[in-house]
Amino acid sequence: MSLISLDDVTKIYPKGTRPALDDITLHIDRGDFVFLVGASGSGKTTLLSLLLREEEATDGEIRVAGNDLRRLTNRQVPQYRRSIGFVFQDYKLLNNKTVWQNVAFALEVIGTSRSTIKTLVPKVLQTVGLSGKEKNYPHELSGGEQQRVAIARAYVNHPQILLADEPTGNLDPTTSLGIMEVLDAINRTGTTIVMATHNEEIVNSMRKRVVELHNGKIVRDEQHGSYDSALYFPDRDVESKASTALVGTAGASGVAGTGNDRSALPGGDDRNAKYRPATSATGTADSTNSVRAATQASDQPQARDIAQSLLASQNGDEGIARLAHSVHSGRTGRYGEVFQSVETTMTWGKGLSAEDIAAKREHEEAYAKQHGTNVDASRTQDKQVAPPAPPSPPAPPAPPAADDKASAQHDGKDGQQS
Numbered sequence: 001m002s003l004i005s006l007d008d009v010t011k012i013y014p015k016g017t018r019p020a021l022d023d024i025t026l027h028i029d030r031g032d033f034v035f036l037v038g039a040s041g042s043g044k045t046t047l048l049s050l051l052l053r054e055e056e057a058t059d060g061e062i063r064v065a066g067n068d069l070r071r072l073t074n075r076q077v078p079q080y081r082r083s084i085g086f087v088f089q090d091y092k093l094l095n096n097k098t099v100w101q102n103v104a105f106a107l108e109v110i111g112t113s114r115s116t117i118k119t120l121v122p123k124v125l126q127t128v129g130l131s132g133k134e135k136n137y138p139h140e141l142s143g144g145e146q147q148r149v150a151i152a153r154a155y156v157n158h159p160q161i162l163l164a165d166e167p168t169g170n171l172d173p174t175t176s177l178g179i180m181e182v183l184d185a186i187n188r189t190g191t192t193i194v195m196a197t198h199n200e201e202i203v204n205s206m207r208k209r210v211v212e213l214h215n216g217k218i219v220r221d222e223q224h225g226s227y228d229s230a231l232y233f234p235d236r237d238v239e240s241k242a243s244t245a246l247v248g249t250a251g252a253s254g255v256a257g258t259g260n261d262r263s264a265l266p267g268g269d270d271r272n273a274k275y276r277p278a279t280s281a282t283g284t285a286d287s288t289n290s291v292r293a294a295t296q297a298s299d300q301p302q303a304r305d306i307a308q309s310l311l312a313s314q315n316g317d318e319g320i321a322r323l324a325h326s327v328h329s330g331r332t333g334r335y336g337e338v339f340q341s342v343e344t345t346m347t348w349g350k351g352l353s354a355e356d357i358a359a360k361r362e363h364e365e366a367y368a369k370q371h372g373t374n375v376d377a378s379r380t381q382d383k384q385v386a387p388p389a390p391p392s393p394p395a396p397p398a399p400p401a402a403d404d405k406a407s408a409q410h411d412g413k414d415g416q417q418s
């Protein structure tokens with residue numbers, strides 16, 4: 001029997017003009033890793049909200065880990081939710097609590113003993129790579145670190161199901177890779193993961209099950225799927241701009257683009273062009289550490305080689321290795337000028353609005369004028385999300401996105417109280 005099952009489920013919001021979910025049937029087995037993809041408004045968040053029992057289905061049957069959600073009384077809902085981990089795009093950390101306290105709090109509310117908390121918290125912080133940050137407050141962490149705390153909190157009592165709504169939506173590609181490594185590791189422990197995302201790079205690299213929604217209906221369910229958001233781009237103008245920019249990107253980096261580059265997409269002439277290692281290399285003994293090494297050394301020339309050798313080694317971490325390869329191929333490790341024009345409209349753009357970027361830039365210019373400093377010099381003092389560029393040859397001009405995001409996060413846009 002499936003761990004999660006939705007049968008003929010429809011959700012119509014009181015003020016909805018059409019069903020947010022329209023007669024969907026979906027079964028997810030224990031241990032699965034499922035990407036929910038689809039254009040904005042297609043129903044991804046609604047589906048997760050139904051599974052978390054934040055919303056109730058208008059029609060149909062939902063069963064999660066043996067619970068018939070229609071029969072759950074309001075009193076039972078909090079206990080049910082505690083059996084499910086949930087990770088939000090905007091972290092929802094408690095700002096007045098340290099990393100340790102944020103994670104411990106999740107255990108305290110379910111009545112875990114102090115001694116068990118003392119054992120579990122360090123373990124989960126190690127799992128997500130946050131050992132040493134126990135005493136930091138959320139505002140003293142980068143966006144990626146804050147998301148790791150959120151994942152630690154969701155995972156600390158080892159739920160059988162982890163739901164994630166755009167967990168990398170506010171993060172740059174390199175940081176997103178780290179988050180996906182953590183989620184992949186958690187999935188390997190047997191936890192079922194359902195993750196809503198707009199992020200093509202992640203979906204196409206990981207090759208997990210992909211369920212695609214369109215106008216509240218499931219239009220695709222593939223075991224080792226991919227995602228092409230351009231298929232449902234409603235705006236021809238945006239699509240053509242994206243296409244132009246991506247042609248430039250592919251040419252500049254030597255990596256096949258997304259969007260309209262059909263030759264690199266499923267069903268295109270060369271299905272796997274995007275993922276195939278350029279050269280065959282010998283495998284490595286410890287792929288996880290090697291991918292991590294590649295991640296941490298994103299601007300080193302050998303990072304791509306490491307990722308490629310992992311691709312060739314075929315030893316179980318291929319999804320993460322493909323993602324590392326993609327990130328370190330030069331297209332997404334730092335936001336390139338060429339990619340910038342599409343990132344505000346396409347997958348990487350969520351949370352990096354043009355308005356945010358413009359406002360930040362204005363603020364910096366005013367500050368620089370007041371203090372007689374150079375804007376770009378002051379920008380480099382911002383907390384960097386991506387690793388620094390090597391001194392030689394000169395890196396391309398640092399685009400605003402990653403820095404702005406980091407700064408925006410430190411300006412207090414995140415970390416809401418839950």
Ligand SMILES: Nc1ncnc2c1ncn2[C@@H]1O[C@H](COP(=O)(O)OP(=O)(O)OP(=O)(O)O)[C@@H](O)[C@H]1O
Pocket residue numbers: 013014015016019020038039040041042043044045046047
């Ligand atoms: N509380 C609500 N009341 C009325 N309509 C809603 C409500 N929440 C969502 N909707 C509508 O339901 C549909 C599905 O929304 P949903 O948030 O599930 O989409 P999504 O795929 O998660 O979008 P995004 O990628 O932008 O987060 C949309 O048409 C949306 O406007």
